[in-house]
Amino acid sequence: MEEIAEKSKEKKLGRFKELCKQRSIKLTPQRLIIYEALLNNNDHPSTDMIYQQVRQAFPTISFDTVNRTLLTFYDMGLAGVVEGSGNPKRFDGNLKKHHHFQCLQCRRIVDVYNEQYDAIPIPQELRERYHILNLTVHLEGICDQCKADGEQQEESECQSLL
């Protein structure tokens, strides 16, 4: 399994280099490491999360550079931005068709794969009016971990009342 993940990462890096060449975007070590950080982070990182990671290799890199680079990747179609997640923007290196669940308590964003969601039809009225390229479902709520924490807390609160 891990080997497959490694291979797909290599493939993505190859595509990245190719795209940079095509659009005459200079392939700097900073850009490469930012892209790698994005690929290695399944947590839908914010600019700050990527910045903290990249800074370890490039102590002089600025937050602004990281932010601009991530937005460039988005423009190039190399990164997604999770919609509906509020501020700060959260980036996504996973370009496969998928949806999201966001926990309103811990702000965690999890990938959701669901064939039923993939097949949601776009109403004709909207199709006529707009040229629609993408439909993504964004779920919000309380995640399993936070739910379990909440139940535990409730339990201990009850106990302290006894």
Ligand SMILES: [Zn+2]
């Ligand atoms: Zn949570």
Ligand SMILES: [Zn+2]
């Ligand atoms: Zn995602």
